[in-house]
Amino acid sequence: MDLDYVPLGRTGLRVSELAFGTWRFGRETPEGTTEIGQGRAYDLLDAYEAHGGRFIDTADVYGGGKSERWIGNWLDERDREDFVIASKVYWPTRDDDPNGGGLNRKHLRRQIDRILERLDTDYVDVLYTHRFDDDTPVEEFVRTLNEFVEAGKVNYLGTSTHVPNAWKVAKANEIARRKGYEPFKLAQPRYNLIDRETEGPYLDMCREYDVGTVPWSPLAQGFLTGKYERDADLPEDSTASEGDRWQDHYLTAENFDVLDVVREVAGEVGATPAQVAIAYLSHHDAVTAPIIGARTTEQLEENIGAAAVSLSDDQFRRLSAAKGGPFDEV
Ligand SMILES: NC(=O)c1ccc[n+]([C@@H]2O[C@H](COP(=O)([O-])OP(=O)(O)OC[C@H]3O[C@@H](n4cnc5c(N)ncnc54)[C@H](OP(=O)(O)O)[C@@H]3O)[C@@H](O)[C@H]2O)c1
Structure with a gap:
């Protein structure tokens, strides 16, 4: 199974x-x-x-910088030009430093050079703001991010922000448009068949502003694989489910009903629940490329198999309607 290429939102990449x-x-x-x-x-x-x-997602804080460094080392034996690398910036990276996090100019300028040094590259294809920073004026970070694009350190800008902040992304893009700066062309929200808060105004904003969507947690951190059962002990080999907050959020009667629909469709198309959950996003008109996570190569192989799954309009609609609420077009 070889992955195909798709356009990255409305960019030329x-x-x-x-x-x-x-x-x-x-x-x-x-x-x-x-x-x-x-x-x-x-x-x-x-x-x-x-x-x-060829599309790898990381962030400056993943593994305290190890994720970027290991990707950089791994790329040493390859042609970096073959890969599209996305990283992120926002979370604090220096203890007790009031300027050691957020989107202020000092932090952004310091971090972009550290990101490039760890990845051992001259540029990242995409730089996301990992969260929105209400303490830094939008003009300040939009302009600083634009500098990175002008300097060739970054090719495209994205934002990984929470859904209630849709209007802030729109505001930033309006400022960028007026000033002739590079706008956010990508959004990285949480989006899967359980977490549906992205539907409605957020995706409307993405469509209106030509912002491509690259969703994280397509499997609701493993819940949609079907490895968790109603009223059963947690599987021993799972790490994602540690903590009561995860369990209270995902292991609910309503979500297990959604999983039943995913299993039903999986049976119809001869795929696994995980593959159907990922394929649902790939079939979605507003989604560019879901970010698959995996802890083992077996999980990764299974998840990549989602690219071969074809859903009918009826199957897409049944999946979409499983949790009720807003209904997005195929
Ligand atoms: N922008 C942001 O704020 C943000 C936030 C989160 C993630 N992300 C990005 O999105 C990526 C994916 O997020 P995610 O890890 O939450 O994705 P996910 O696909 O929802 O969950 C991945 C986890 O589910 C389990 N899993 C995956 N495939 C499986 C399979 N086939 N069978 C059984 N279990 C399986 C594994 O955990 P266990 O084996 O431990 O159960 C795996 O680590 C991240 O690596 C990161 O790059 C971004």
């Missing part, structure tokens, strides 16, 4: 239809173990590449 997310690279658990160590990170990147995957 083409990217793999499924991006690969590296959030867990080098991430320390509260027990002090590393979720995905360096060796497994390379195995995962190798497996993604072997299927034609």
